[in-house]
Amino acid sequence: MKILVTGREGQIARSLVEQARGRPNIVMETVGRPELDLVKPESVMAAIRERKPDLVVSAAAYTAVDQAEDDVDMALTVNAGGARAAAKAAAELGVPVVHLSTDYVFSGDKAGAYLEDDPVGPQSAYGRTKLAGEVAVADANPKHVILRTAWAYSPFGRNFVKTMLAQAQTRSSIGVVCDQFGNPTSALDIADGILHIARALAAMPSADKFGIFHLAGTGSTSWAGFAENIFVESRSAGGPFAAVQRISTAEYPSKAKRPANSRLSTDKLARVYGWRAPDWRLSCADIVRRLVQEAAPT
Numbered sequence: 240m241k242i243l244v245t246g247r248e249g250q251i252a253r254s255l256v257e258q259a260r261g262r263p264n265i266v267m268e269t270v271g272r273p274e275l276d277l278v279k280p281e282s283v284m285a286a287i288r289e290r291k292p293d294l295v296v297s298a299a300a301y302t303a304v305d306q307a308e309d310d311v312d313m314a315l316t317v318n319a320g321g322a323r324a325a326a327k328a329a330a331e332l333g334v335p336v337v338h339l340s341t342d343y344v345f346s347g348d349k350a351g352a353y354l355e356d357d358p359v360g361p362q363s364a365y366g367r368t369k370l371a372g373e374v375a376v377a378d379a380n381p382k383h384v385i386l387r388t389a390w391a392y393s394p395f396g397r398n399f400v401k402t403m404l405a406q407a408q409t410r411s412s413i414g415v416v417c418d419q420f421g422n423p424t425s426a427l428d429i430a431d432g433i434l435h436i437a438r439a440l441a442a443m444p445s446a447d448k449f450g451i452f453h454l455a456g457t458g459s460t461s462w463a464g465f466a467e468n469i470f471v472e473s474r475s476a477g478g479p480f481a482a483v484q485r486i487s488t489a490e491y492p493s494k495a496k497r498p499a500n501s502r503l504s505t506d507k508l509a510r511v512y513g514w515r516a517p518d519w520r521l522s523c524a525d526i527v528r529r530l531v532q533e534a535a536p537t
């Protein structure tokens with residue numbers, strides 16, 4: 240099975256390449272700028288048409304949450320127009336698209352974990368453009384799997400775990416918000432889940448396998464709880480440590496508003512596909528250890 244991923248250097252794209260390595264019957268190919276540029280729908284269509292994949296993973300996106308507030312037109316062009324083109328190209332080939340979306344489509348007002356059909360209410364420009372992407376993808380390709388994930392981290396690219404470890408190199412204490420709750424999710428687990436979905440779709444592409452699904456780490460915490468865990472694991476692996484000062488959202492002003500609660504229920508994915516991500520603490524420990532080892536002098 241040939242899987243084509245949009246975006247070359249994104250953390251989920253790189254995780255897909257790593258997780259596919261050595262797996263039988265999987266050819267994982269990535270394509271990104273300049274050849275596939277989400278602001279140029281025709282380049283997206285041509286790049287996908289030419290490669291004739293069996294499945295498209297639409298992972299590339301405008302992901303700079305604060306910057307999107309000042310750059311809404313570009314974020315919308317990329318996250319809705321670009322996503323639509325990728326889904327449409329897959330539809331023309333008659334193949335499914337797995338499209339990555341976000342917990343930031345929710346308002347954060349719900350007390351419990353969000354279900355796939357709960358009302359959306361994005362609080363940020365990024366969230367609104369990703370929601371527009373969901374609508375565009377569903378409209379362009381009936382064979383869509385929209386995967387809302389959250390708080391992704393990995394050994395690759397920019398993410399919260401790497402930011403915390405980098406800050407701890409120069410600071411003994413870091414203020415982190417303790418009143419926003421969600422599911423930290425390893426991008427390597429996201430990639431594993433996508434490979435599981437790809438195999439299930441190839442075996443039996445039944446109607447219940449298409450639609451919106453939540454894929455997130457099992458268990459939840461606040462950003463402060465996430466940071467504390469990162470430093471416990473880092474210290475035990477011989478890496479940097481910083482004390483986490485628990486602060487409120489009001490004490491950490493930012494351009495974009497984040498949901499206070501964006502915990503995602505993953506029961507639908509478990510029911511339909513028989514797959515659930517590991518406990519976030521286990522995956523966090525693995526990735527922090529790996530980052531500490533990679534940073535150690537040889």
Ligand SMILES: NC(=O)C1=CN([C@@H]2O[C@H](COP(=O)(O)OP(=O)(O)OC[C@H]3O[C@@H](n4cnc5c(N)ncnc54)[C@H](OP(=O)(O)O)[C@@H]3O)[C@@H](O)[C@H]2O)C=CC1
Binds near residue numbers: 250251271297396397
């Ligand atoms: N990171 C997270 O916490 C979460 C991410 N998601 C979603 O998951 C998906 C993947 O996220 P992640 O891997 O973390 O993202 P990254 O920010 O790591 O990577 C984004 C990728 O998109 C590419 N890209 C941006 N603009 C364009 C463009 N105009 N044309 C082509 N490629 C472009 C970038 O290319 P280049 O390398 O050239 O800059 C990069 O490869 C996204 O859809 C995101 O919205 C959902 C929930 C959480």
Ligand SMILES: Cc1cn([C@H]2C[C@H](O)[C@@H](COP(=O)(O)OP(=O)(O)O[C@H]3O[C@@H](C)C(=O)[C@@H](O)[C@H]3O)O2)c(=O)[nH]c1=O
Binds near residue numbers: 304391
């Ligand atoms: C770096 C830092 C962040 N924070 C807070 C700010 C914010 O509320 C929260 C996370 O900040 P970040 O800017 O790292 O993360 P953010 O860009 O909001 O992460 C989001 O990215 C997009 C792509 C998604 O789809 C989301 O699921 C989510 O992962 O932590 C602190 O309190 N202290 C700090 O030192």
